Amino acid sequence: MSHILTVEKLTQIYPARRKQKEFCALNGISFSMNEGEILGLLGPNGAGKSTTISLLLGVLTPTSGVITVFGKNFFTHRSDILQSMTFASTYVRMPWRLTVLENLRVYALLYKVPKKIFMERAEELLTLFGVWEQRNKTIGGLSAGQITRLMLAKAFIPRPRIVLLDEPTASLDPDISHEVRRFVLDQQKKYGLSILYTSHNMDEVTEVCNRVVFLQHGNIIAIDTPQKLARSISIDRVRLVVATPTELKHLRAYCAQKKYRFRLKGRTVTIDIHEDHIPALLREIHAVGMLYTQIEIDKPDLEEYFLHMAKKKKQ
Amino acid sequence: MMMSWYRIYALILRHSYPLRRDFDLLNEMLYWPIIDTITWGFTSVWMTQNQNDTRAVVFGILFALVLWNIIWRSQSEVSRNLMDEVWNANLVNLFSTPIKISEWVISVLIQSVVKMCITSGAVIGTIFLLYTLNMFTLGWWVLPFFLNAMISGWSIGFVSAGIVMRFGPKVQSIIWSLPGIFFPLCAVYFPLAQLPEQVQRVSALLPPTYIFETMRSLVYTGTTPKYFMFICAVLNICYIFLAIWFFVRSFAYSKKRNLARFN
Numbered sequence: 001m002s003h004i005l006t007v008e009k010l011t012q013i014y015p016a017r018r019k020q021k022e023f024c025a026l027n028g029i030s031f032s033m034n035e036g037e038i039l040g041l042l043g044p045n046g047a048g049k050s051t052t053i054s055l056l057l058g059v060l061t062p063t064s065g066v067i068t069v070f071g072k073n074f075f076t077h078r079s080d081i082l083q084s085m086t087f088a089s090t091y092v093r094m095p096w097r098l099t100v101l102e103n104l105r106v107y108a109l110l111y112k113v114p115k116k117i118f119m120e121r122a123e124e125l126l127t128l129f130g131v132w133e134q135r136n137k138t139i140g141g142l143s144a145g146q147i148t149r150l151m152l153a154k155a156f157i158p159r160p161r162i163v164l165l166d167e168p169t170a171s172l173d174p175d176i177s178h179e180v181r182r183f184v185l186d187q188q189k190k191y192g193l194s195i196l197y198t199s200h201n202m203d204e205v206t207e208v209c210n211r212v213v214f215l216q217h218g219n220i221i222a223i224d225t226p227q228k229l230a231r232s233i234s235i236d237r238v239r240l241v242v243a244t245p246t247e248l249k250h251l252r253a254y255c256a257q258k259k260y261r262f263r264l265k266g267r268t269v270t271i272d273i274h275e276d277h278i279p280a281l282l283r284e285i286h287a288v289g290m291l292y293t294q295i296e297i298d299k300p301d302l303e304e305y306f307l308h309m310a311k312k313k314k315q
Numbered sequence: 316m317m318m319s320w321y322r323i324y325a326l327i328l329r330h331s332y333p334l335r336r337d338f339d340l341l342n343e344m345l346y347w348p349i350i351d352t353i354t355w356g357f358t359s360v361w362m363t364q365n366q367n368d369t370r371a372v373v374f375g376i377l378f379a380l381v382l383w384n385i386i387w388r389s390q391s392e393v394s395r396n397l398m399d400e401v402w403n404a405n406l407v408n409l410f411s412t413p414i415k416i417s418e419w420v421i422s423v424l425i426q427s428v429v430k431m432c433i434t435s436g437a438v439i440g441t442i443f444l445l446y447t448l449n450m451f452t453l454g455w456w457v458l459p460f461f462l463n464a465m466i467s468g469w470s471i472g473f474v475s476a477g478i479v480m481r482f483g484p485k486v487q488s489i490i491w492s493l494p495g496i497f498f499p500l501c502a503v504y505f506p507l508a509q510l511p512e513q514v515q516r517v518s519a520l521l522p523p524t525y526i527f528e529t530m531r532s533l534v535y536t537g538t539t540p541k542y543f544m545f546i547c548a549v550l551n552i553c554y555i556f557l558a559i560w561f562f563v564r565s566f567a568y569s570k571k572r573n574l575a576r577f578n
Contacts, residue, residue, distance in 0.1 A: 014572065050575065057411035059574035061567070082413040092578055093404035110412040154408075 003032040003068075004162060004194045005056075010065030012051050012218075025051040027218040028065065033162075036192040038184070040205045040226070042302075043215035044310045049198050052215070053166055056196070057087055069162065083111060088155035089166035090148050096140040100131065100150055103139060104157060111158035118157060125153040128183060130176065144171040152180065156187065163187075164196045169204060177201075181208055202303035206230075212302070216309060226302045231275075233308045234300040238271045238278060240285075241294035250290050275299070339488040346492055353499040361505040368535070374448050375534045376504055379527055381438050381450065382464045383503050386523055387494055388434050389468025392427040394476045394490040401484055406577045416566055420559060424469065431465055453533055459544050460526055466551040467522045471497065473558035477565035484577055503527055522550040 012026040026048045033039045041049050054060035056067060058078045067074035069081045094103045101122060108118040126132040129149035134142060142150065148171050155163050165184070169177040181204060187193050199205050205212060206226040214222040214229065222229055242248045251269050255262040260281075261272040273281060278297065285292070334340050362372065400406045439450050450457055475493045479486055497503075500514065501523035507515055518524045525547035533539050 051573070054407075054573050054575050057407070059407050059410050059570060060572075061570045079413040079415055082411065087408075087411045089407075092408050094408060095399070095403045095405055107408075107412065110414055 002035050004035040004037075004070065005033040005196075006066075006068040007031050007052075007056075008066045008068070010052070010055060010067065011063045012048075012055065012060065013063045025218050026055075026062075026065075029215070029218070029220045031213050031220060031223055033194055033196060034210075035194055036188065037210045038188055038195040038197055038208055040209035040212035041196060041198045041215065042202075042205060042212050042306065044306075046217075047215040048218040049215060050166075051218075053087075053089075053164055053196070053198070056085075056164060058082065084158075084160050085162040085164070086111070086155040086158055086160040087164045087166070088148075088151040088168055090144075090151070090168070090170040091166065092151070093147065094139050094150065094154070097138055099136050099138050100126070100142070101135045103150070104154055107154045108157050111160075113158050121157045121159075122153065125156055126150075129153060129179070145173065145176065148172055149176070149180075152183075159191065160193070162194045162196070166198050167200065168197070169199065169201065177204070184208060202226075202301060202306055206302050214305075214309065221309070230300040230302050230305045233305050235272055236275045236278060236300065237298040238273055238281065239294075239296040239298065240269050240271070240292040242267050242269065242290070242292050244291075247291055250288070251285070251292075254285070254288065254290070338486065338492075342488050342492050347495065350495045350498055354504065357499065357502075357509045358504040361509050371535050373446070375531050377442050377446065377448060378450060378453075378530055378534060379503050381435060381442070382460055382523075382526060382530065383498070384438055385431055385435055385461055385464040386468040386471070386497070388431055389427050389465045390472035390475065390494050391468075391490070392430055393423050393469055393472025394479070396423045396426065397476045397479065398487060398490060401479075401487070401577045404578045407575050410574055416563055420473075420562070427465070427469065431461075435461065456529075456533055456539060459548075460530055463522060463526050463544070463547050463551055466555050467526070468494075470522075470551070470554040470558040473555075473562040477558070477562040480562065480565040480569040483572075497521060497523060500524075501527060506531060520550070522547045522554065525550075 008030050009028045010026055010030070011024070011028045014023045014025060016022040029048070029052070031039075041052060043049050051060065055062050056074075058074065061075075069077075069085060072081060074081055098106070104122050104126075105115075105118060108122075113121070122135075123132060126135055129152060131142075131146050131149050131153075134146060139147060139150070148168065152165075152168055155165070168184070169180050172180060184195060184197075185208060188195060197205070197209055199208075209226055211223060212226050212229055213220055222232070224232070240251065242251055245267075248264075248267055248269070252262075252264065255269065255271055263270045271281070282295075358376075365372065400409055442448050442450065471494055475490045478489050478493075499510075500518050501521050502510060502518060503523070507518055507524060507528055510518060525543040529539055529543045529547075532543075
């Protein structure tokens with residue numbers, strides 16, 4: 001798979017100001033995005049996500065480093081590259097005195113989308129996002145969620161090859177969030193779109209992203225699939241509720257013998273165990289005749305990874 | 316009903332704190348009253364000294380008003396265009412598209428020409444209807460006056476927009492206050508000779524000074540010091556290039572600090 005976007009040794013140092021010291025927001029990070037991939041950009045507040053996005057959009061000039069998009073140097077081919085790279089964020093707005101359609105028309109024109117095609121795509125996307133009825137309303141009269149959906153329409157109308165989505169579902173109701181996620185995945189499949197995705201919703205990142213770049217203190221501390229990142233700090237947990245104190249005693253002894261890490265709470269035994277060993281554990285429990293009345297299996301998730309890393313940062 | 320002084324004090328305190336750092340408030344309190352006093356003071360002194368041809372004086376002042384409006388509107392068109400994107404949190408949106416800064420500059424200049432034509436047309440029409448004074452009796456001279464006034468306005472606009480780009484939105488009031496300094500310095504409503512000699516030397520470096528002096532000479536004496544308009548054009552060409560260069564440099568500097576800080 002070829003790299004559509006490559007970041008090499010990207011460093012951003014904000015110079016010292018009157019009351020602020022020099023601040024290193026990015027410390028020589030390198031990563032690449034494959035064609036047709038949804039790459040998540042994660043990290044606690046202040047990790048460098050927004051700085052990375054600003055640099056990729058060309059609204060911030062890096063202290064050093066190289067960004068290559070479509071095989072071209074971003075700093076020397078900015079305008080050409082941005083013709084096929086769009087952006088949507090919950091945290092930027094559009095001119096509030098213009099209507100929804102007027103705003104989208106201006107942006108479509110900046111990306112050289114002909115009027116007829118613009119009208120077709122605007123109707124399709126605004127209908128999908130449930131804001132077609134608001135098309136003649138000014139932005140000032142829209143809710144935060146409607147503006148977020150409008151920003152998404154703005155980003156997808158030019159049919160770009162790369163889209164940067166900065167928290168695209170923040171401020172959206174769960175049903176609309178679901179629609180947006182489905183739409184993003186659909187666009188990726190349909191047009192082979194590459195998407196850089198930031199979100200604070202870890203379930204969303206797990207669902208949508210093929211890989212995740214985890215940033216902390218301006219450094220990349222991991223790049224992997226959401227599942228592998230989650231497994232890197234924790235394993236599965238099997239929670240069994242046993243029927244009697246005798247069963248509890250047997251299970252305890254069994255776990256100790258097998259050297260499983262476990263915790264007891266009432267008649268519940270929680271065993272930390274690798275995913276591959278769960279079937280064997282259940283078979284053995286069954287074979288020795290131990291009875292349980294309830295079973296739950298918790299898989300490690302990205303949120304745990306995030307919390308673990310954020311905790312490490314504080315320490 | 317009993318009033319509590321501590322509550323009144325709390326409110327006074329609430330509005331006093333920003334005075335220490337808010338340039339806008341200081342502007343309202345000191346800058347504009349001083350600018351107005353100086354400008355209208357010099358104008359009044361000059362008017363009391365010259366009471367011969369009242370109609371010519373009125374015509375001169377009204378023409379100066381039209382020209383000043385062109386400078387003001389041209390300046391405001393450039394800087395307000397930028398600030399409109401800042402106030403709408405649209406700057407990142409806009410400059411993350413393929414647009415180039417040179418394209419933004421050209422679009423602003425085109426908008427300025429169109430709006431200036433509308434504004435001056437409306438003002439000239441109003442003066443003609445209300446006071447039966449026709450600016451076009453001055454003939455073709457009106458065009459170089461208007462053109463030079465517009466370019467002077469653009470220069471001020473690009474400098475003020477550049478300052479905002481460099482220092483951030485906290486200095487945005489420079490957009491409204493910077494033209495004010497040119498109001499007395501360029502001797503808009505009174506002859507340049509009214510200003511102290513030292514100040515006149517500074518005024519000689521400003522293109523609008525030549526516009527207003529030539530205009531007054533034409534209105535009051537019927538003569539036009541052509542070399543004045545030549546100096547004005549040369550200065551204007553130099554300044555507009557310098558102003559755009561400063562704006563583009565400031566924009567590049569601002570990108571080193573992140574345009575997202577304007578959101």
